[in-house]
Amino acid sequence: MAKNREAYNYPDARGYFGRFGGRFVPETLIPALDELESGYRKIRRDPAFRKEYQRLLHDFAGRPTPLYFAARMTGDLGRARIYIKREDLAHTGAHKINNALGQVLLARRLGKTRIIAETGAGQHGVAVATAAAFLGLACEVYMGEEDIRRQHLNVVRMERLGAKVVPVNSGSRTLKDAINEAIRDWVTNVDHTHYLLGSVVGPHPYPMIVRDFQSMIGAEVKKEFSSRGNRFPDYLIACVGGGSNAAGIFYPFIDYPRVRKIGVEAAGVRGISGASLCQGRPGVLHGAYTYLLQDDDGQIKEAHSIAPGLDYPGVGPELSYWKEAGLVEYHQVGDREAVTGFKYLAQVEGIIPALEPSHAVAFLLKFIKKTRKGESVVLNLSGRGDKDLGIIENQKKSSNA
Numbered sequence: 001m002a003k004n005r006e007a008y009n010y011p012d013a014r015g016y017f018g019r020f021g022g023r024f025v026p027e028t029l030i031p032a033l034d035e036l037e038s039g040y041r042k043i044r045r046d047p048a049f050r051k052e053y054q055r056l057l058h059d060f061a062g063r064p065t066p067l068y069f070a071a072r073m074t075g076d077l078g079r080a081r082i083y084i085k086r087e088d089l090a091h092t093g094a095h096k097i098n099n100a101l102g103q104v105l106l107a108r109r110l111g112k113t114r115i116i117a118e119t120g121a122g123q124h125g126v127a128v129a130t131a132a133a134f135l136g137l138a139c140e141v142y143m144g145e146e147d148i149r150r151q152h153l154n155v156v157r158m159e160r161l162g163a164k165v166v167p168v169n170s171g172s173r174t175l176k177d178a179i180n181e182a183i184r185d186w187v188t189n190v191d192h193t194h195y196l197l198g199s200v201v202g203p204h205p206y207p208m209i210v211r212d213f214q215s216m217i218g219a220e221v222k223k224e225f226s227s228r229g230n231r232f233p234d235y236l237i238a239c240v241g242g243g244s245n246a247a248g249i250f251y252p253f254i255d256y257p258r259v260r261k262i263g264v265e266a267a268g269v270r271g272i273s274g275a276s277l278c279q280g281r282p283g284v285l286h287g288a289y290t291y292l293l294q295d296d297d298g299q300i301k302e303a304h305s306i307a308p309g310l311d312y313p314g315v316g317p318e319l320s321y322w323k324e325a326g327l328v329e330y331h332q333v334g335d336r337e338a339v340t341g342f343k344y345l346a347q348v349e350g351i352i353p354a355l356e357p358s359h360a361v362a363f364l365l366k367f368i369k370k371t372r373k374g375e376s377v378v379l380n381l382s383g384r385g386d387k388d389l390g391i392i393e394n395q396k397k398s399s400n401a
Contacts, residue, residue, distance in 0.1 A: 007327055008255050010318065015204020018324065020317035023203040025183075025287045032190045037205040039110045044212065049105065056101050060134065061091045063098075063216065067224040067378070072348050080234065080371035082364070083378045085221055085249065088353065094383030095217060095245045096127035096198060102213035104131040107194035114138045114193045118182040120147050120175030120241075121309035121356065122154025123383050124198030129163035139163040142181045144173040147308045154387050172302050175241075175312045179286050199242025200316030203287030207247075207316050214248030221378055222252055235371070237262045238380040239360045240330065241274060241309050243316035245382035251318075254327055263319065264363040266305030267332035274305040275332040276315040277323050285314040291323070306335040306391060307355035309383075337362040339395060342385065354383035355391065 010017040023033060043049040057063040066089065070082040087095040107115060115132045118141070119125030125141040132139035141158055145167050148155055158165050171177040179202075186195040200207040200214075218236075225232055236253060238246040240263040253259045265275035273279055276291045285292045285300065293301040293313040303313040322328040333341075338355055341362030346352045353361060360379055371377065385392075 007322070007325060010321065011204060011208055017207070017318045017321035020282070020290050020320040021204055021207060021288050023287060024284045024289065025203045026187060028187055029190065029203070032186070033203055033205065035110065040106060040205060040209055043106060043109055049109070053102055053105055057098065057216070061097045061101060063090065064220045065089050067221060070349050073345070076348060077365070077368045079368045079373060080375040080377045083233065083376060084351070085217060085378055085380045087217065087245065087380065087382050088351070088384035092123065092127045092130050093386065094123040094127065094354065095214060095248060096124040097130065098216060098248070099198065099210050099213040099244065100124070100127035100131040100196065103194070103196045103209065104128070104135050104137060107196070108135060108137065110194065112137070112192060112194040114140070114189065115196050116140050116142070116182050116185050116193055117196045117198060118142045118175065118178040119198065120144070120178065120311055121307065121354065121383070122147065122151040122158070122387060123309065123354070125163070125165070126154050126157045126161070128196050128198070129158040129161035132163065133161045140166055140185070142166045142168055142178040142185070144168045144175060144178050146173040147175065147178070150308055150391060151387055152390070174303070174308070176300070176303065183286070199244040200247045200318060201242045201286055201288065201290070201314060207288065207318055210244050211247045211251055211318060214244050215251045217245065217248035217380065218250060218252030221249065230376070232256060232259050233378045234375040235260045235262060235377040236380070237264065237360050237364055237377060239263070239310065239356045239382060240265050240277065240315060240319065241312050241356065242314070243319045245380055247316060247318060249378070249380045250322070250328055254322070261328040262363070262367070263328055263330045264360045265330060265332045266307060266310035266338070266359055267334040268304040269335045272302060272304040273332065274303040274310045274312055276313060277319065277330040278332045282320065288317045290317040291315050291320045306338055306395070307359065307388070309354070309356040310359065331363055333359040333362045339392065341365060342388070342392065351381070352385040353381055354385045355388045357382045
């Protein structure tokens, strides 16, 4: 089988994936990024750190998560066998706990006493608040006012876990603006504060760190298929916002071109989207050169998705590299289709998905016609949908008005 070792070994020494990535940050942050990279490269080879991290993943986060055969969905659609990677069953209800635990452990090793984070859908914020509470660090989470309105339940969860939720009222009052404010905080308090980025975005070494902490998703899929005596899946499908859940399932398979990897972005509604890879072009956002949504003057465009976690005008630089290298293909699904995917999975499999992976479900409902019996598809269900029931109910009321 042909392999792509170059892709597997990225980033390079300067933090680039091909032409994407790097560090486009204020000079005052360079020492902090150097400290973070140095510390991370040491601890990821440390058997004691790895043992503690694996213990927490198993005992606290509930890993490994199941790879579930969706029998009713497979029978209903009548083509490839459909498997669902149940990240919604991890502690806190999403894949975000994997990275949060890893980075809080790292921060503690680096002597930091305070954690800050950004969140859109709230799942990353809840995971960070959970990990910080469990490991005894102070925590503040920046969140756009629009997302606070849409994701009130997760705000309550963060506060009950002891985190301070800081409203952001600038710009579109969503994820992009929350990241901006978190970076401003970090610049001021870098000596004792660790900024715990939630996706594979931002300046080097963050895209590498988050990818590595999430790559257990794909590694578990590999192990599960091997234990059943099966060949690897023919297709992997995941939603893409910043890209952490997609990177987590795709990266362990990036060496295997026979496994077709498909990322699904948010097409939004009425021409306003979060589809950076499908509709954007390269530029600099939040410290990295990557694909992003921008106008002809290079100004960042407003993003939109019914799913707060996909409501972001950029994407991780490694996913941008994978696009140009032809290693991963990307498609887009609109708000209305995502709601259809949400309802379908709930009613056919008894699983209420978050609106983010509902985009992947909606894509699969169309794509399945191109598959054959005997093939297999793994859909990464990155989070559960409790947080989105209010959005779904409001959408239903608007449709009936």
